[in-house]
Amino acid sequence: MKVLTANRLTDGIAVWWCETDGWIETILGAKPAASKDEEAALEAVGTEAGRTNFAVDINLIDVNVVEGVPVPVRIRERIRAAGPTNRTDLGKQAEGKLPPQAAPTPFITPANA
Amino acid sequence: MYRYDEFDQAFVNARVAEFSDQVQRRLSGELTEDQFKPLRLMNGVYLQLHAYMLRVAIPYGTLSSRQLRMLAHIARKYDKGYGHFTTRQNIQYNWPALADMPACLADLASVEMHAIQTSGNCIRNVTADHFAGAAADEVADPRPYAEILRQWSSVHPEFSYLPRKFKIAVTGAERDRAAIQVHDIGLHLKKNEAGELGFAVYVGGGQGRTPMIAKKIKDFLPEEHLLSYTTAIMRVYNLHGRRDNKYKARIKILVHETGTAELSAQIEQEWLAIKDGELKLPQSDIQAIDRYFALPDLPARPEGDEAIKLARLDSRDFGTWVDQNVITHKHPDYACVTISLKGIGEAPGDASDAQMNLVADIAERYAFDEIRVSHEQNLILPHVARADLKAVYDRLVEGQLHTANAGLITDIIACPGLDYCALANxxxxxxxxxxxxxxxxxxxxxxxxxxKLKISGCINACGHHHVGHIGILGVEKKGTELYQITLGGSGDEVTSIGEIVGRGFAPEEITDAVETVVDTYLGLRLDKSEKFLDAYRRVGAAPFKEALYGSDAKAA
Known part of the structure; x- marks a missing residue:
């Protein structure tokens, strides 16, 4: 499944497309496309966001839905949805905009756990 | 330090006005992203994972207190209270808004700073030995030549659209602290038998996906020919460097595919046509730039040895710090201090606005108002009276900047990696x-x-892993992170590219693997005086592979 994401032009902040609320600052409300037609509809939204200069670096990304929340498949996108993993005081994770299911894998080895 | 003349300041101000206009036109929709992207990159503005990133140029890593305070101000006002010092002796901010860039650049221009040519296929910030002008082992200060190169290369019309980015480094000592042999052009400032200054010229070094050690193409280039010869190199590269494949576009590939002898001949031919023309540097010009970099008037402070002796009795930690983070200055009463930005468990190269302000205060009070950024992501106070070392140390303690680990295993170079970078894996x-x-x-x-342990989060090697005694390269494999270890790399006067030891390690395995490598070294070194790199060069990879992979070592 895929969700639509981008960076907002004015400040570069990561945003996701929510069917009801438009572009939002958390992946929590992003609705995954369930079919090729829905993917095409998301692509059209992305094209429009680029054309109207709302967003840049617009992409459809792969997600799995875990407990109703879209969780990016790639760790890159999980970190993008959260913020830097070495600074959990910064980014979405610090602003209450990160569903726990979507958090990136912590970088902790058994020796330090 | 170099100070802007009227022309410099007018140029930078005009560039701020020009880019401000471009930002406004982008925000209004007059410019598309495709049109705007090359313009923002020419002004150091990237788009990363979480936000825009602004990379600010710090020419040859030299800063005044006033400039460092401005960098702190930028961190506080436009970012989230910190900055990241890079392996190109620059600083980058991770969170500035595009709409704030004009104000940010105007603030930088007010202290003679900018972000021009910190991105794009142009000549990037010229780097130099971070102890330049102070180190006891130096023949001459390399920074005047770096400054001459900076002035010549800034918005050079012929070299603003090269096949790929281009990096130049200069060192003024036999001990290479600027990693010149892994640069597109490396310059080793030296004296000939007649006592005249000139350069050994290296070309075609680099890291990235195809690491190569530069080839020496000239034993001694008289200083007056610095620009004519560099121009000749650039022209040959600009003409013949590959533009069909960005991964083969650096000059190292041209050197490799053409052959050193043939390429040297082409450069020589080009040079002969221009060497005695307008690019030949008059001694008066060199001397004029030299004066900006004159050693400060350092008063005699012979009480230093006694002061250090007493302070050592008072504080063992201070003694350890002196032994590890202080090196010999050319003036016997003074020393060069490394301020570690590698506090235990901290992000390498990161400094808060408060820490930057503190270092600026210390530099103003105790270090003749001068700070350097090292390519190893630390800060340097190049001129500190030995008698003031304890006072400096005590101030550094206030800011948690007193870690005594310069050159040790925790003095790690690391790129921002996947926590910030859009390219990282x-x-x-x-x-x-x-x-x-x-x-x-x-x-x-x-x-x-x-x-020296160096970590990169992708093959672009911004973390210099190829020249780490222990290098770590992060890759993505089947959706998870995996870390390859290389051993035996070195970025000094005996440069070597590290060898991959075998299969990679999962995140939860990599620290154990590093510990295994270290323990293996400790077990096989001849004695404590045999450093890791020397031991590796003596025994090779086999014992380390055996320790890491056991019976799988041969397969690995």
Whole structure:
């Protein structure tokens, strides 16, 4: 499944497309496309966001839905949805905009756990 | 330090006005992203994972207190209270808004700073030995030549659209602290038998996906020919460098595919046509730039040795710091201080606005108002009276900047990696933090001795892993991070590219693997004086492979 994401032009902040609320600052409300037609509809939204200069670096990304929340498949996108993993005081994770299911894998080895 | 003349300031101000206009036109929709992207990159503005990133140029890593305070101000006002010092002796901010860039650049221009040519296929910030002008082992200060190169290369009309980015480094000592042999052009400032200054010229070094050691193409280039010869190199590269494949576009590939002898002949031919023309540097011009970099008037402070002796009795930690982070200055009463930005468990190269302000205060009070950024992501106070070392140390303690680990295993270079960078495949900073925590014990670090550990989060090698005594490269494999270890790399006067030891390690394995490598070294070194790199060069990879992979070593 895929969700639509981008960076907002004015400040570069990561945003996701929510069917009801438009572009939002958390992946929590992003609705995954369930079919090729829905993917095409998301692509059209992305094209429009680029054309109207709302967003840049617009992409459809792969997600799995875990407990109703879209969780990016790639760790890159999980970190993008959260913020830097070495600074959990910064980014979405610090602003209450990160569903726990979507958090990136912590970088902790058994020796330090 | 170099100070802007009227022309410099007018040029930078005009550039701020021009880019402000471009930003406004982008925000209004007059410019598309395709049109705007090359313009923002020419002004150091990238788009990363979480936000825009602004990379600010710090020419040859030299800063005044006033400039460092402005960098702190930028961090506080436009970012989230910190900045990241880079391996190109620059600083980058991770969170500025595009709409704030004009104000940000105007603030920088007010202290003679900018972000021009910190991106794009142009000549990037010229780097130099971070102890330049101060080190006891230096023949001459390389920074005047770096400054001449900076002036010549700034918006050079012929070299603003090269096949690929281009990096130049200059060192003024036999001991290469600027890693010149892994640069597109490396310049080693030296004297000939007649006592005249000139350069050994190296071309075609680099890291990235195809690491190569530069080839020496000239033993001694008289200083007056610096620009004519560099121009000749650039022209040959600009004409013949590959533009069909960005991964083969650096000059190292041209050197490799053409052959050193043939390429040298082409450069020589080009040079002969221009060497005695307008690019030949008059001595008066060199001397005029030299004066900006004159050693400060350092008053005699012979009480230093006694002061240090007494302070050592008072504080063992101070003594350890002096032994590890202080090196010999050309003036016997003075020293060069490395301020570690590698606190145990901290992100390498990061400094808060408060820490930057503190260092600026210390530099103003005790270090003749001068700070350097090292390519190893530390800050340097190049001129500190030995008598003031304890006072400097005490101030550094206030800012948690007193870690005594310069050159040790926790003095790690790490790129921002996947925590910030849009190009990265794996995280770098948390790997560095974990290794730092594991080897936190200062006694253990001292026992291990000099060990340069460098981490990159992708093959672009911004973390210099190819020249780490221990290098770590993060890759993505089947959706997870994996870390390859290389051993035996070095970025000094005996440059070598590290060898991959075998299969990679999962995030939860990599710190153990590094510990295994270190323990293996400790077990096989001849004695404590045999450093890791020397031991590796003596025994090769086999014992390390055996320790890491056991019976799988041969397969690995």
């Amino acid at each position: 794996a995280r770098s900073i948390p790997v560095a933090q974990e290794i730092s925590d594991r080897f936190a014990d200062p006694v253990r670090q001292q026992e291990i001795g000099e060990l």
